[in-house]
Every structure is written in C-alpha cells, then in structure tokens.
Amino acid sequence: MEQPLSGIKVVEIGGTIVAASATKQFTDFGAQVIKIDLPDGGEIRRTPPFYKDHPSLETGAFHVALDTGKKSIVIDHTSNSGKEVISRICQDSQLVIINLPVEETKKIIQLIDKELGPSTVAISPHGLEGPYSHRTENEMSIFAWTTRMERHGHDGSEPLRYGPHVADIQVGATAAAVGLSIIWGQDHDNIRRDVDLSSIEALAGNVDTGYVDWVLLGTQRKSGMGRNTDNYPIGIYECKDGYVMFAATLGPQFSRLCEAIGHPELVSDPRFNDPIEKSKHFEAFMKYLDPWLSIRTKKEVFKEMQEFRVMVAPVVNMSEVVEDEQAVARNSFVEIEHNQIGKTTIHGAPFKMDDSWKALPPPEFGVHTTEILKKLSYSKEEQIALFKIGAIR
Numbered sequence: 267m268e269q270p271l272s273g274i275k276v277v278e279i280g281g282t283i284v285a286a287s288a289t290k291q292f293t294d295f296g297a298q299v300i301k302i303d304l305p306d307g308g309e310i311r312r313t314p315p316f317y318k319d320h321p322s323l324e325t326g327a328f329h330v331a332l333d334t335g336k337k338s339i340v341i342d343h344t345s346n347s348g349k350e351v352i353s354r355i356c357q358d359s360q361l362v363i364i365n366l367p368v369e370e371t372k373k374i375i376q377l378i379d380k381e382l383g384p385s386t387v388a389i390s391p392h393g394l395e396g397p398y399s400h401r402t403e404n405e406m407s408i409f410a411w412t413t414r415m416e417r418h419g420h421d422g423s424e425p426l427r428y429g430p431h432v433a434d435i436q437v438g439a440t441a442a443a444v445g446l447s448i449i450w451g452q453d454h455d456n457i458r459r460d461v462d463l464s465s466i467e468a469l470a471g472n473v474d475t476g477y478v479d480w481v482l483l484g485t486q487r488k489s490g491m492g493r494n495t496d497n498y499p500i501g502i503y504e505c506k507d508g509y510v511m512f513a514a515t516l517g518p519q520f521s522r523l524c525e526a527i528g529h530p531e532l533v534s535d536p537r538f539n540d541p542i543e544k545s546k547h548f549e550a551f552m553k554y555l556d557p558w559l560s561i562r563t564k565k566e567v568f569k570e571m572q573e574f575r576v577m578v579a580p581v582v583n584m585s586e587v588v589e590d591e592q593a594v595a596r597n598s599f600v601e602i603e604h605n606q607i608g609k610t611t612i613h614g615a616p617f618k619m620d621d622s623w624k625a626l627p628p629p630e631f632g633v634h635t636t637e638i639l640k641k642l643s644y645s646k647e648e649q650i651a652l653f654k655i656g657a658i659r
Contacts, residue, residue: 269295273296276359276360276361280304280389281303281311286301288387292442298337300638301338317607325606328431337629338631345656347652354642363386371390385459388460389465391403393467395462499515500513506561511581567580587599
C-alpha cells in the first residue's frame, strides 16, 4: 500500500534536533524529505551520545533516530550560490521547515515564490518579530522561559529541567502538526502559508501549562515532582528494585490502596480521611506504605495494585521498556540497519495505522548531493564550480 504522505516533498533547513524531529514525522509516513545539512554537520549530527563514544557526523544517536529515510545535501545557505540551489530545491516542494538564526531564516523565506511556492514553518526561540526575536537561546533556557521549569522540581529546591532535548522534541512535534495542517489546507484552498512558530509559545501552552490555574485562582500549580506530602500518595515512591509512581489520593483510589496494602482500617482513620488532617500525617502513613513497598519489586507492586484498581505505574528504564511484553507485542521499537553501526534499535511508529509507517536508515552526510543537483539540471561543470566555491560539499 502507498504510505499516507507519499507524493509530498518537504525541505528541512537548520541542522537542529527540533527541525529533524519535525520532518521525521513526514519521512516515516512516506514523504520525501530533503535535508539541507550545514557544512559543519549542524547540531543534530554533533550531539552525543555517539556509537562507542567515537565522535562522528554519522553515528550520533539523535541523527540515527531522527533523520530516518531523508536525503542529505550539504549547502552553505549563507552564500548566494547556496541560496540559489535552495531556491530550486524548494520550487516543487509543499513545505519548508526552517530552524536558523532569525535573519538567516528571513532570507530563506524571501527565496520562496509567494504565489506558487511551498508553505513555510519558521521555528525560532521567541518568534521572528518583537523585542526578543534576535535573542539566542538553548534548549534549557527556552524551557526556563515557559514557566514550566519554575514548577518542575522538588518542593523547597531549585527548579529542574526535563531530560536533555525533551523540550526540543515537543517543539518539533508542534512544527510537524502545523506543517501537516497547512499542507492539507493548501491542497484544499490553494493558499500557501508562512507560519512563525515560537518555541517558547509552543511549550508554554503545551502539556502542563499553569496559565489557567493562575488566571482563575491567582496561584501557581504546585510542583508535581517527588512526593506530595499533603495529598498522598501521589508522586514517586521507592520499592525493592527501583521506584513506582502513585496517583491515589482521597476517595476510591485511596480506599483501594489501603485495602491493597492490608490496612483497610486507615480509610476511616481520622488522621487520613480529612484533607486538612491528612496533610499533617504523611510520615505516619508511610509507616504503613513503606514496609509494604520495600519487599516488592516494581512489577509486583504494579500487578498487585492493578488487582485493586489503584492508579500506579513502574518507573522503568530503556532496557526495561524495550523488553516489555506490551512494547514487544506492539512493535514499539524497531531495528534499522546502519552502514557503520549495523543493526540498531529506534522508536517505532507513534501510532498504529496499517502499512503507513516505515523507518529507513539515516543518510550519510551529503550522500545525495550529486543526485539532487542532477535532478535540478545542474551540469557536472556547474556542480564542480559550486563545490570549488564552497556552496556545496
């Protein structure tokens, strides 16, 4: 069967994890993605970890996982000749996703025909306009700007970041969603669109935003990290071989948890059945819960608590996820063949749809340069000239 995005051509410019994660959502579903690699390889090819800890433009984990199935051409987008090549590449595409410094992004957008050219999604920290538009940020500082870092940490301690590049991937997902939307829109109304996507705005309104709480109540949502000692058990708790996450506070969840640990009498205990009193007796409750957890593995905790319909999940690492029976049954992780690494495992499809998703190996640096230039009708002499002046590599 033909993949759902077959026939769509997307151009990626920027060499970043954000841009690569966005265009992966197209190439794995059948679109042709032309990845314009920067002459130095860009952020994604230079970000560790690397295979056997040997730095290489070909074996970085983020490149291997996020550049699947793309075609790579190396272009100096700042040169006039490089811009001319990019202009030709974009002519028959439906979408261009750009993640470059603001002034460089604007110059790329200017290359595109405003009547017949592709739509664009321009990704930048603060947006293309405004007093902060030219500020340079990194993934951690962008997260700090969104209010989410301030609320992400243990009570009484400094704020924490997410794991590395989680915020980048979230911004990329937003770019992919809006990109697919405007392709669909242009297919229906013949209107091309230029989208100005601020990473900070994308994150601020995503997942755990606290703005509604603040507007309605004038307060900030409390941290969800660690243990909540007021309305427990919610958060992370240690067991025999690691940690589990509970969300079983007042009401039926708390009642069923007390029954599961063999202490149903706690439900009627005045220390725990009133919200105000309960907040004063966290340590007293843990004298019942801790001994029960300490002799059980996280899988045992999960299994026993599920029998009582208590909301709980084991905190698992990557090796446990890959071997999990549900992940195996759904092919949540798949193998691809890399020319230097050999067989390696990456994440599978984000959702299931028959014959729709296929991850091919990532491209070697600039491996498709000649192929792409030939299709654009550049002669051998012109290709040599572009290479001599450094416009391509």
